[in-house]
Amino acid sequence: MKKEVSMFDRPEKLAGYDIEQYVAFCGNLSWYDFVTSIPQSVFVVTGWKSNGKENACLHSWSSFMGSGLDNFICVLGKVDKGGHMYQSLKETGVCVLNFPSKKIYDRCIKTIGNNQFETDEITASGLTAEKALKVNAPQIKECFLNIECEYLWEQELFAGSKEVVIAVRAVNISMDNEYSDQTKLGRYGKNGYLYYIDQPTNPETGEITTTINYGTVEPGEPL
Structure with missing residues (x-):
């Protein structure tokens, strides 16, 4: 019933x-x-703030889809227009989506508190920032999957909403060998993707x- x-x-x-x-x-x-x-899948969106400091936003409410061989799109389903993540995306046009395993989830949560404008948010949370390969953004070394993306478009959730939907397109992907092989650590199971x-x-x-x-x-x- x-x-x-x-x-x-x-x-x-x-x-x-x-x-x-x-x-x-x-x-x-x-x-x-x-x-x-x-x-919803959990990942950390990283980029540069306008002062050159690292920005890291623990994120969910998103979906991923391919469209033809050459287009892999992430729709970030809920981005606050007043946050550093939105400002960074608008200013630089790029970001990295970093997928953590449960062994570093506690450090990813710390990015929520370490979100001051003058803070290097990745480093302050006990994680390692490294340069992405194809876009001008930092990425998190400890995450098993890094998806480098470029900004495509945005749309308010509804008229007057303080939050927007943003689409980004993957331009490069790096994945840890132990996770790409499902017979080892793998993408799925207790070591793989996390869901909020x-x-x-x-x-x-x-x-x-x-x-x-x-x-x-x-x-x-x-x-």
């Missing part, structure tokens, strides 16, 4: 806190983010039923 979950008929509290304050604190989310808990999962929430009570920080994906059996 299915029950309709209304956007507007919702509990006043989420995880014991005022629901509007809670979703704002979590990154200007929607109530439906917590109702659905749809996983909003804490699964009871839509009737607002109670968080399971606390989840990140998840991984296991390859299924052939059909």
Whole structure:
């Protein structure tokens, strides 16, 4: 049996806190983010700030798609127009998407706090910045996959939104040999791609039923 979950008929509290304050604190989310808990891949977007300092933004809410042999596109689904990441992309036209494994996830989270304009955000978080090969941007050495990208276009999520969708196109990819081989560390499983999962929430009570920080994906059996 299915029950309709209304956007507007919702509990006043989420995880014991005022629901509007809670979703704002979590990154200007929607109530439906917590109702659905749809996983999204986790990566760190890096570039240069206008003062030459490293910018690093832990990011999710994005999708990847190919279009013909020569075009691999990432649609960054939610970028704050007031953030360093947006400013860096607009000023330089390039960035790197860096995919961490769980062994460095704790350091990637530190980039959230180390986001002052005068801070080298990669270095301050205990990670190693190195020059990308094809674009003028730093990348994270410890990440097993680095996708160098150029800016294509942007669009507001809705009229007047403070956030935009941005499309970037891959121009170069570097992948650790141990991860490109699924018989070794591999891209999937406990060592591979990480997925951000909003804490699964009871839509009737607002109670968080399971606390989840990140998840991984296991390859299924052939059909």
